[in-house]
Amino acid sequence: MRMTQLFTKTAKEPPHDAESANAKLLVQGGFVHQEMAGVYSWLPLGLKTLRKVEAIIREEMDALGAQEILMPGLQPKENWMTTGRWDTVDVLFKLKSQTKKEFALGATHEEIVTPLVKSFISSYKDLPLAVYQIQTKYRDELRAKSGVLRGREFGMKDLYSFHLSQEDLEDFYGRAMEAYMRVFGRCGIRAKVTEASGGDFSKKFSHEFHLETPAGEDNILACTACSFARNAEIATVKKGGSCPECGAALGMTKGIEIGNIFDLGHKFAEAFNVEVTTEDGEKQLVYMGCFGIGITRLVGAIVEASHDDRGIIWPKSVAPMAVHLVSLSSKDASLQARIRETAEGLYDDLEKEGIEVLWDNRTDVSAGEKLVDADLLGFPLRLIISEKTLKDNAFEWKLRQEKTSSLVTVQDIRDEVIAFAAEE
Ligand code: ATP
Ligand code: MG
Numbered sequence: 001m002r003m004t005q006l007f008t009k010t011a012k013e014p015p016h017d018a019e020s021a022n023a024k025l026l027v028q029g030g031f032v033h034q035e036m037a038g039v040y041s042w043l044p045l046g047l048k049t050l051r052k053v054e055a056i057i058r059e060e061m062d063a064l065g066a067q068e069i070l071m072p073g074l075q076p077k078e079n080w081m082t083t084g085r086w087d088t089v090d091v092l093f094k095l096k097s098q099t100k101k102e103f104a105l106g107a108t109h110e111e112i113v114t115p116l117v118k119s120f121i122s123s124y125k126d127l128p129l130a131v132y133q134i135q136t137k138y139r140d141e142l143r144a145k146s147g148v149l150r151g152r153e154f155g156m157k158d159l160y161s162f163h164l165s166q167e168d169l170e171d172f173y174g175r176a177m178e179a180y181m182r183v184f185g186r187c188g189i190r191a192k193v194t195e196a197s198g199g200d201f202s203k204k205f206s207h208e209f210h211l212e213t214p215a216g217e218d219n220i221l222a223c224t225a226c227s228f229a230r231n232a233e234i235a236t237v238k239k240g241g242s243c244p245e246c247g248a249a250l251g252m253t254k255g256i257e258i259g260n261i262f263d264l265g266h267k268f269a270e271a272f273n274v275e276v277t278t279e280d281g282e283k284q285l286v287y288m289g290c291f292g293i294g295i296t297r298l299v300g301a302i303v304e305a306s307h308d309d310r311g312i313i314w315p316k317s318v319a320p321m322a323v324h325l326v327s328l329s330s331k332d333a334s335l336q337a338r339i340r341e342t343a344e345g346l347y348d349d350l351e352k353e354g355i356e357v358l359w360d361n362r363t364d365v366s367a368g369e370k371l372v373d374a375d376l377l378g379f380p381l382r383l384i385i386s387e388k389t390l391k392d393n394a395f396e397w398k399l400r401q402e403k404t405s406s407l408v409t410v411q412d413i414r415d416e417v418i419a420f421a422a423e424e
Contacts, residue, residue, distance in 0.1 A: 001044075001321070002347075003360045008043045010373050020215055022300035023147025025312050029376050031320070038144020038152035040296075045377070048320040048356075049299055050155065054134050056186045056317070057157045057293060060179045064172075066130035066159055071112045073136060077102040079111035083271045088200075091139040105138035110290060113160045114268040123277050124164050127286065128172060132159035134295065146217070148300040149256060155295035163287040164276065173263060176291050180209055180259050187298060188315030189305055192255060194220050196231040199262060205234075206262040209293075210255030211301045218257055221250045229253075256301045257294070264288040312378030313401050321356035322421050324379040328367045328386035335387050342410055343385050346395070349414045355421045375400070381420055383413070 008030030015034070018024045026032045031046030042050055058068065077094075080086035086094075086104070093105040106112070113131065121129065137156045144152050159176070163169040177193070184191040192212050195205040208231060210220060219232035221239060225248030230237055232252065237244060239252045268274070269285045278284050299318075306313045316322060327343035330336040340361075347359045358379065360370050367386070374382050384396040395413050398405035408416050 001356075001358050003358060003362055006044060006358070008045065010376055018147065020146040020149065020300075020304070021307050022149060022303040025303055025307055025376070025378075026147060026300070029312065029378075032148060038141060038150065040148055040151065040153075045320040046299070049302075049314070049318050050295065052318045053187055053295055053298055053302075054155075054157075057134065057183055057295065060183045060186075061132045061157065061159060064130065064159075064175060064179050066132045066161075068133065069131050070133050070135060071106070071109050071116070073106045073138065075104045075106050075112055077104060079115065080104050083111055083268065085111070091141060093138045093140050106135070107137055107139045108290075108292075109133070109135075109158055110160070110264070110268045110288075114272045114274060114288070117160070117162055118272055118274040121162065121274070121276055121286075124279055124284075127162055127164045127276060128168055130159060130161040130172070132157060132291075146215070146300070148296045149304075150217075151296060154297065157293040157295055159291040161289040161291070162274075163289070164278070164284070166287055169263060169287040169289050173261065173289055176261060176289070177207065180261070180291075180293070183293065184209060184211075184258065184298075187302055187318055189258070189298075189301060191258065192220070192222070192229055193227070194218075194222075194229040194231050194255065195234075196260065197234050200267075204263055205230075206260055208257050209259035210257055211305055212253055212255045213301075213304050214254055215304045216254040216256040218255045220253050220255050222253050224249050224251050256297065256304065258298050258301050259291075259293040261291040262289060264290055307378070310372070311376035314378045314380060316380045316423075319379050320377075321358050321379050322381060323350065323355060323357040323417060324374045324377060324382045325350075325357050325359045326370050326374055326382065326384045327359070327361060328370065328384065329363055330387045332387070335390065338390060339385055339387070342390070346383070346385075346410075346413055346417075350417060353414075353418055353421075355417060381417070383417070 011028045014024035014028040033041040092107050095103050134157050138153055144150050161172050189211050191209040194208040194210050196208040198204045198206050220229050221232050221237050222229040223243035226246040228243050228245040241250050266285045274286050275283045303312055327339050350357045380400055382398045389396050392407050394407040394409045396405050397408045
């Protein structure tokens with residue numbers, strides 16, 4: 001993409017009311033636009049990252065054997081009455097139609113998926129079964145804050161699994177946990193698994209996945225020696241106390257919850273009476289699990305995990321684009337023409353190869369401003385061509401996360417970039 005075609009612009013300053021790094025940098029870079037508290041539009045560059053994160057999640061959920069579906073955002077009140085959650089879920093957005101019929105906006109989808117799956121299963125042969133969706137959720141959060149970390153409208157991947165036995169659910173649960181760690185790892189995040197409240201579903205723990213960062217809202221008690229961690233909300237252990245797993249001291253740390261998985265037991269199967277016939281011809285309730293990842297929050301978490309005072313440092317796997325090509329202007333008309341031609345030649349070559357490149361082809365912007373923008377946008381590889389680099393018949397090659405740069409000749413540049421883009 002040529003920068004002159006990109007309709008979004010970077011801003012000189014971050015929004016004055018933004019406190020968190022993700023809110024500052026995502027808005028300043030033109031990745032997202034805030035429409036109101038907790039509600040964002042995703043703009044071309046931000047959407048590219050969001051789509052890459054979604055693609056990683058899809059791959060891992062498909063590999064788990066789950067089937068993708070898409071359920072409605074607009075949901076009937078009756079289903080929420082059936083589970084008793086119409087009046088107890090305080091973040092549920094409720095609305096009325098012209099004829100005074102009541103609806104909920106989907107804050108989660110157990111109320112839809114359970115009767116949906118029920119209509120297709122009748123026998124043990126139909127199990128196990130897992131479905132997932134990538135969809136917009138609505139929650140009437142009291143305080144929408146911290147940029148895309150806590151929205152009133154946000155993206156989630158939610159997966160629901162159905163099993164014949166507790167053992168089978170637990171086996172799937174373990175495999176889902178591994179898939180989650182792969183998702184976060186591929187997004188450049190080392191997630192911490194935290195025991196958390198089982199909610200009103202079960203007396204057991206649920207498991208949260210956290211990015212450890214001072215920017216996080218959650219307080220986590222974590223062992224200083226082993227991997228044990230528990231959300232401080234369920235203060236069954238104390239700071240300074242000893243780890244229930246290994247006995248070492250427990251410390252307090254902060255984290256952003258990027259995922260949460262639950263053993264739902266029979267809770268929803270009971271509410272909607274979801275039974276299958278067993279091998280012995282008996283009727284039996286199914287066991288359910290639910291598995292969420294906050295997709296838009298995950299993008300915000302990636303920014304919290306990976307930025308400096310100049311801008312975002314996108315991990316290559318989820319960067320909007322791999323390459324930021326910058327051509328600097330020259331006052332000398334013939335040099336200017338050569339710079340432009342050389343940059344355009346490389347740009348065309350890379351586009352042909354299917355490598356995503358943003359070419360800063362603006363002619364009315366200073367070198368300083370272009371470099372500031374490149375740091376702010378934070379793509380992994382920056383290539384600069386200028387009067388100075390042309391003397392060496394080369395491009396300057398600079399990785400966003402490194403301080404130093406090098407020169408790569410005009411002759412070699414295409415192949416070098418192709419090799420860079422292909423690296424894991
Ligand atoms: P929180 O405790 O942060 O309010 P939750 O525990 O209520 O979240 P879940 O129902 O577990 O959220 O939803 C699954 C995932 O969706 C969460 O792990 C989180 O990553 C994401 N999520 C939840 N609420 C929001 C929100 N308001 N904005 C963005 N992402 C959210
Ligand atoms: Mg949660």
